[in-house]
Amino acid sequence: MGNYSIRNIVLLLCIATAQVWGQEKADKKDWLLDADDYVAEIVEGDNTLVLQNGLVKRKLVMAPNAATVAFENLVTGEHMLRSIKPEAEVTIDGKAYAIGGLIGLKEHGYLLEKWLPALTSDSTAFQYKGHTIAELSPHIDWKGSKRYHTAKKTAPSGKELTLSFTHASEAMSGVTVNVHYVVYDGLPLLSKRITVENASGRSLTITGFKSEILAFPEMENPVETPTDWKKPNMHVESDYAFGGFTSGESNVTTFWEPDPEYTSQVNWLLETPCLLVSTLKVGPNATLKAGDTFQGFRTYELLLDGTDRERNTLAIRKMYRALAPWVTENPIFMHLTTTEPKVVKSAIDQCVETGYEMVILSFGSGLNMEDTTAVNISKFRKLADYAHKKGIQLGGYSLFSSRTINDSVDVIDKATGKPGGAKFLNAPCLASEWGRDYLDKIAYFLGKTGFDLLEHDGPYPGDYCASTSHKYHKGYEDSQWAQWKMSVDFYNRLRENDIYLNAPDFYFLQGSNKCGIGYREVNWSLPRDQQIMLGRQNIYDGTWEKSPSMAWTFVPLTEYHGGGEIATLEPLKDHLDAYKAHMVQNYGSGVQACYRGPRLYDSKETKRLVKEQIDWYKKYRDILNADIIHLGRPNGRSWDGFMHVDPSLEYKGLILIFNPTDRPIDEVVEIPLYYTGLDTQAKIATKGRTPKVFELDRTYKVDVPIQIPAEGYTWLTVQ
Structure with a gap:
């Protein structure tokens, strides 16, 4: 039997399937x-x-x-x-x-x-x-x-x-x-x-x-x-x-x-x-x-x-x-909390100096894309032009749901005949005349400013509307369908115009690029050490059905949902350990985070830290954007980690292992290499050092000695 026969027979044992394959199937490639x-x-x-x-x-x-x-x-x-x-x-x-x-x-x-x-x-x-x-x-x-x-x-x-x-x-x-x-x-x-x-x-x-x-x-x-x-x-x-x-x-x-x-x-x-x-x-x-x-x-x-x-x-x-x-697009971005031109330009300059690629004008920043006046368009066109000259993309946030417009526009509850009953309690109906105008305004704003991204909070979440007076639906029975059609038509156009789309909803198959990894927002107001551990759990759990580029996570540089000083990273220079810990697990997983604040660095030491992390990420970017194999879920009691794999790349695997305990870990860890595509041997290097050759057993695993400092991490490449 050839290599594929051995590989597939062993694969069956590894995944404990109950089926028995005949010789014809065993000879097929995986x-x-x-x-x-x-x-x-x-x-x-x-x-x-x-x-x-x-x-x-x-x-x-x-x-x-x-x-x-x-x-x-x-x-x-x-x-x-x-x-x-x-x-x-x-x-x-x-x-x-x-x-x-x-x-x-x-x-x-x-x-x-x-x-x-x-x-x-x-x-x-x-x-x-x-x-x-x-x-x-x-x-x-x-x-x-x-x-x-x-x-x-x-x-x-x-x-x-x-x-x-x-x-x-x-x-x-x-x-x-x-x-x-x-x-x-x-x-x-x-x-x-x-x-x-x-x-x-x-x-x-x-x-x-x-x-x-x-x-x-x-x-x-x-x-x-x-x-x-x-x-x-x-x-x-x-x-x-x-x-x-x-x-x-x-x-x-x-x-x-x-x-x-x-x-x-x-x-x-x-x-x-x-x-x-x-x-x-x-x-x-x-x-x-x-x-x-x-x-x-x-x-x-x-x-x-x-x-x-x-x-x-x-x-x-x-x-x-x-x-x-398009879900494989994965720009390196920050979330900026202001639209004051001087601060925006400074943030753009910091992105250039550290290797970031995009600035997102965040919720609460003052951005209003529904304002299509010449003054507002001119302000943001100038900022976009400045960003583009620097090689940086610029975009921003717009809220659709979770708000009330007025009784003639809002979703009508079938049970009461009054506004309310939406998933987020109150929401405008997209199939109203106001809703159509809203989409037109956002499209106009993006076109006139040259923005590269829309972060759309409130992609239509499936609300039914019992209104019989809205212009673009007849009543309750066609309301969800009508609003969905309007949403996807808009998102399809954004994709065809190469506008990046962050959306906290599952519109991937209709044009969106990224949604949340899955987290509780108020957890970002917990103390920093808890955020880091819970964030790593979010990454581990959120990458079973999503590739890394399909998700975002969060880092509160400034206060978010409360928590005060113990929850935030500002001043950044005073919390370099926590800043680095967030970056290591986020960039190491390939999952971009909303680094939300007014700046990326506030000192030479902070700038050096950010640049080092981005340089490392870009060096291994292709493999860090590859799918994740889940090695161990974070539980606080022992090591946890994951491995990226792609058999088509030079680096066919990249492993990150974390030690959340207060004692060093020195042990042999079994690493499954089947999905790297390697067959008999693997060259594994710790932190970019000289690689060592390991023989794969017939379950395509290797035993690798791992040393991880207390409350630290290590990483390994596989070739």
């Missing part, structure tokens, strides 16, 4: 290390279409109607489908229509190929009429960036299949429903969305839709209904996402529902949630005028090949970098 061989294709057969790339496979039959009849994880050999459902469902003018699908199955717990010829088409459903196959086109035209990034491609690549369906009824004459499938290069990933074309000559209302309906095998079979159910080994999310810093808390379209047709299931009440449905809770209730096309959201289905958390989340991180390559 796609997380080298995905070049996994090229998407759509194969047309006799009455079949197959989307595949060597990692995932979805097979559809075309007659008597189009339907998915196989869904396979080609890495594990697992068949993911137990029954046949419609390809989608669309509710038009209040009536639900199945899109494709086959009927006639008498058993829904498993599927035999020999049953397929006997199945028939539902005469009340939309019927398959034709298809097209094309190369995948980007839905956001990102051409790359003037900022540092690690993207290897500016858009995902793959193949797109579009199935077209029409209906025989007079009511649906001229209406075409298209179901779009994408299989991607180099990922066990499929996506799906619908579009509806209205050539009926009249307006229609898309009352609701389900863009995916898949019947998966159950993962467990309790007779009585448990409080929690295991789900299939896959990651599902959509680009209709908001309301959180992670995909899980912002996922509002993925539902695991019982399947009433599955009457042979073990659960006595037939409540097994074994039906994946991708849909909206409410709406969209969108008006589709004659000649227009309705665009649904995209649902992404990433098949996982085991139960190891690191491996599964590495797959998710790789998916984000492929689907949204």
